[in-house]
Amino acid sequence: MLFNSFIFILVFLPLTLSGYFFINRYSNKAAQILLFVMSLVFYGYNNPSYVFIIVGSIIANYILARYIAKEEKIRYRRVLLIVGLIFNIAIIGYFKYLSFIKWNVNYFFGTDFVINSVALPLGISFYTIQQISFLVDAYNDRKMTYSLREYALFVTFFPQLVAGPIVYHDELIPQYRDESKRKINYENLLAGIIWFILGLAKKVFIADCLGNGVSWGHENLEALSAIDAWILSFAYTFQIYFDFSGYSDMACGIAKMFNFSLPQNFNSPYKSLSIADFWKRWHMSLTRFLTRYIYIPLGGNRKGNLKTIFNIMVVFTVSGIWHGANYTFILWGILNGVLSIINRYTGRFAERIPKFIKWSVNFLTINFLWLLFGAKGLKEFAVMIKKMLSLNTHELAVSSEMLKSFNSYIRPDILMAMAFAICIFLPNNYVREKRMTYPAIVGAAALWVLCLLTLNRVSIFLYFNF
Amino acid sequence: MKKKIVVFFTSFILFVAAAILCTVYLDPFFHYHSPLNNYYYVLDNERSQNIGIAGKFEYDSIITGTSLTEHYRSSEFDSIFGTDSVKLPFAGATFYETAELVRTSFETGHNLKIVFRSLDMNHLTDDKEWVRKDLGVYPQYLYNHNIFDDYQYVCNIDIFKDYLIPMLKKRFVEKIPGGHTSFDDYVYGEYESGDLISEREPLPIADEQKELSEEEMTSLRENVEYNIISLAKDHPETTFIYFIPPYGIILWRDYAVNGDLHKMFETLRISAEMMLKCDNIKLYSFADMTEYTTDISLYQDEFHYKNELNSVILQSISENRQLLTVDNYEEYFDMLEEYYTGYDYEKLIKENK
Numbered sequence: 001m002l003f004n005s006f007i008f009i010l011v012f013l014p015l016t017l018s019g020y021f022f023i024n025r026y027s028n029k030a031a032q033i034l035l036f037v038m039s040l041v042f043y044g045y046n047n048p049s050y051v052f053i054i055v056g057s058i059i060a061n062y063i064l065a066r067y068i069a070k071e072e073k074i075r076y077r078r079v080l081l082i083v084g085l086i087f088n089i090a091i092i093g094y095f096k097y098l099s100f101i102k103w104n105v106n107y108f109f110g111t112d113f114v115i116n117s118v119a120l121p122l123g124i125s126f127y128t129i130q131q132i133s134f135l136v137d138a139y140n141d142r143k144m145t146y147s148l149r150e151y152a153l154f155v156t157f158f159p160q161l162v163a164g165p166i167v168y169h170d171e172l173i174p175q176y177r178d179e180s181k182r183k184i185n186y187e188n189l190l191a192g193i194i195w196f197i198l199g200l201a202k203k204v205f206i207a208d209c210l211g212n213g214v215s216w217g218h219e220n221l222e223a224l225s226a227i228d229a230w231i232l233s234f235a236y237t238f239q240i241y242f243d244f245s246g247y248s249d250m251a252c253g254i255a256k257m258f259n260f261s262l263p264q265n266f267n268s269p270y271k272s273l274s275i276a277d278f279w280k281r282w283h284m285s286l287t288r289f290l291t292r293y294i295y296i297p298l299g300g301n302r303k304g305n306l307k308t309i310f311n312i313m314v315v316f317t318v319s320g321i322w323h324g325a326n327y328t329f330i331l332w333g334i335l336n337g338v339l340s341i342i343n344r345y346t347g348r349f350a351e352r353i354p355k356f357i358k359w360s361v362n363f364l365t366i367n368f369l370w371l372l373f374g375a376k377g378l379k380e381f382a383v384m385i386k387k388m389l390s391l392n393t394h395e396l397a398v399s400s401e402m403l404k405s406f407n408s409y410i411r412p413d414i415l416m417a418m419a420f421a422i423c424i425f426l427p428n429n430y431v432r433e434k435r436m437t438y439p440a441i442v443g444a445a446a447l448w449v450l451c452l453l454t455l456n457r458v459s460i461f462l463y464f465n466f
Numbered sequence: 467m468k469k470k471i472v473v474f475f476t477s478f479i480l481f482v483a484a485a486i487l488c489t490v491y492l493d494p495f496f497h498y499h500s501p502l503n504n505y506y507y508v509l510d511n512e513r514s515q516n517i518g519i520a521g522k523f524e525y526d527s528i529i530t531g532t533s534l535t536e537h538y539r540s541s542e543f544d545s546i547f548g549t550d551s552v553k554l555p556f557a558g559a560t561f562y563e564t565a566e567l568v569r570t571s572f573e574t575g576h577n578l579k580i581v582f583r584s585l586d587m588n589h590l591t592d593d594k595e596w597v598r599k600d601l602g603v604y605p606q607y608l609y610n611h612n613i614f615d616d617y618q619y620v621c622n623i624d625i626f627k628d629y630l631i632p633m634l635k636k637r638f639v640e641k642i643p644g645g646h647t648s649f650d651d652y653v654y655g656e657y658e659s660g661d662l663i664s665e666r667e668p669l670p671i672a673d674e675q676k677e678l679s680e681e682e683m684t685s686l687r688e689n690v691e692y693n694i695i696s697l698a699k700d701h702p703e704t705t706f707i708y709f710i711p712p713y714g715i716i717l718w719r720d721y722a723v724n725g726d727l728h729k730m731f732e733t734l735r736i737s738a739e740m741m742l743k744c745d746n747i748k749l750y751s752f753a754d755m756t757e758y759t760t761d762i763s764l765y766q767d768e769f770h771y772k773n774e775l776n777s778v779i780l781q782s783i784s785e786n787r788q789l790l791t792v793d794n795y796e797e798y799f800d801m802l803e804e805y806y807t808g809y810d811y812e813k814l815i816k817e818n819k
Contacts, residue, residue, distance in 0.1 A: 006617075186467040186468050186470075186471050187467045189471065190467065190470055190471055190474060193474065409623065409627055436470055438470070438473060441470055441473055441474045441477065442473070442474075442477045444474065445474050445475075445477035445478040445481055446477070446481050448478060449478060449481040449482055449485060450623070452482075452621060453485065453621050453622060453623040453626060454623045455621075456617070456618045456619075456621055456622035456623065456624075457603070457622065457623065457624050458511065458514060458605070458622060458624035458625060458628065459513075459602035459603035459604070459605065
């Protein structure tokens with residue numbers, strides 16, 4: 001089920017909210033079960049078979065965690081943890097990476113494995129690492145006080161199930177147990193609704209429109225001029241931010257309606273002045289996971305410069321691989337790692353450089369890296385770079401077809417300017433002062449109606465056969 | 467805080483109601499009522515607006531069909547036939563789609579003098595209820611009587627952006643008087659000479675010219691019966707004028723090379739046989755106007771010809787020339803098939819390369 005759909009906004013969410021708080025008057029456990037069931041409905045709405053995978057994964061991980069926590073001998077505990085890690089990595093490996101692995105084996109070893117594309121279960125990348133964190137914590141802390149019901153709800157809690165933020169069990173489950181959160185809180189409800197609306201608006205009015213232009217660019221790559229390529233590269237930079245942060249805003253907003261708090265995922269990343277700064281602001285929940293469960297266990301920065309460099313490269317390479325099964329993601333991760341290392345050891349020399357220059361260099365670097373991230377392959381990335389580098393001041397005419405392809409509600413240039421201004425000058429929705437004056441409330445209602453209107457479009461018929 | 471929640475949801479409901487009322491009142495797709503006198507309606511979306519025009523406008527004749535009817539001028543048609551017509555073409559249309567328009571027109575009480583339709587041979591063997599959902603998201607909510615799916619119309623951002631706001635701007639800012647795009651200008655454009663040669667090779671026609679399969683035969687008969695014959699039988703007071711377009715030599719060449727030429731003529735024969743049994747169906751054919759059909763400069767592509775041929779078609783029909791009858795259609799198609807089978811397509815391609 002999508003957040004931006006009539007069925008979710010007008011049916012699922014009101015039903016789930018009212019059902020949850022109503023049942024919670026009588027039984028917190030029953031309310032949690034309802035929330036779990038509704039989360040599965042949300043998850044399996046478009047493909048019921050996904051439910052079996054996630055439920056199977058939850059049961060297996062829970063049982064393993066219990067055994068890990070109970071096991072006295074550290075050797076056996078370690079074995080169980082490794083089994084758990086292999087189990088989770090194998091599942092995600094099968095769905096996400098098997099085709100890529102087969103392709104590489106065929107390419108490098110001349111084999112002839114048949115590559116069948118396997119549909120990727122929704123959110124598997126997220127709930128896999130959430131459960132990995134749970135297993136590792138069970139190994140380290142050896143506390144296992146959660147019931148299966150609580151654990152299942154932690155993994156499947158629908159606002160964060162599909163695309164994060166990545167939550168830790170000790171962040172969410174205590175909230176389920178908090179008696180003060182059982183009753184509906186109208187301030188949280190309204191604040192959550194407004195937060196959700198702002199996230200939805202970011203997605204439908206900005207991200208989706210920019211995405212139309214970007215998709216057009218992918219399909220008409222060869223026809224792009226240099227200036228078109230530059231515009232589309234920035235369009236993608238803004239698209240990915242507004243889409244992902246918009247989704248996180250919606251997730252946090254929905255959670256707030258239930259009186260739950262999810263961790264911050266974005267902190268105005270395009271205001272960053274360096275790559276290191278960027279990664280403290282972008283997909284923060286992933287960064288903290290990688291830091292806590294890979295960087296620090298490897299030794300972090302405590303074992304000398306060479307080991308620190310190695311650890312940083314491991315973290316970013318894993319990040320690249322986690323993002324997708326393509327060399328573009330891996331290279332993207334590696335480049336981020338390299339730049340982070342350079343930043344780490346040269347940062348102090350940059351202190352005297354004016355902020356604007358630091359920001360500009362950093363923003364352009366991020367833009368370049370997103371180009372790699374968003375390319376369908378290394379070849380497409382190379383074509384785009386070549387086009388962008390061929391920019392000259394005599395050929396600045398923008399393709400009207402490209403501008404039309406955005407299909408946006410306002411002029412594309414104003415859309416891009418607005419996206420830029422929001423990223424750079426405005427506070428993000430997580431830290432924004434949540435004023436609930438009457439004009440703000442009425443404005444939010446109007447914005448919500450506009451967002452709902454975007455769910456219906458008039459189709460333009462394109463015909464090739466007559 | 468409860469008060470603020472109430473204010474929020476009340477505002478939401480009021481805004482939704484305003485959006486719905488605005489759309490229902492202005493109704494740019496004529497789903498609920500005919501055009502309001504004080505507003506100017508831009509007509510530019512065939513699949514969204516045709517059905518509304520068919521149901522809610524005042525007229526006594528319809529020009530409909532595929533893109534081969536888009537470039538007719540209603541005024542020219544009316545001056546020749548003494549009618550007050552609307553032009554409602556569907557690019558890439560099936561016979562079902564255009565038949566639904568005509569059915570809607572009758573169901574909404576229109577007494578039609580003439581229904582003028584192209585007889586597109588490439589769509590005759592379509593399934594009798596096929597709709598071109600392959601071209602875009604079909605606005606099914608405009609074609610049914612289910613009020614519950616109208617939310618897709620009354621809560622639609624494109625309706626607001628592209629129709630309602632411009633309509634309000636025209637009325638209150640630009641002070642443009644009420645009306646609508648003329649049917650002369652509705653989806654009108656000019657077809658130009660196109661490049662029909664460079665991507666074609668001088669290939670011989672296929673030795674084996676296929677026959678219609680049983681399945682195609684059944685589909686053809688059902689389609690013609692349901693979407694052509696039944697309309698005429700149900701409305702004997704209306705004259706149904708069909709025309710076989712002056713398909714260009716390149717189209718016939720493509721069929722011949724692919725072995726489909728005989729099939730197309732069989733399709734036309736069977737259709738004509740069925741249609742000519744109805745007294746109120748008049749079938750004209752311009753496929754034998756070889757002074758035009760062999761002039762590739764008149765064609766933008768294998769189907770579309772320059773607008774001037776539309777005037778030739780209308781004038782011929784008004785003078786009752788090119789009319790097929792029960793007595794002459796078989797000989798006509800035999801002659802046509804012989805001509806297009808024996809044509810030297812290889813020379814045509816070579817000479818024009």
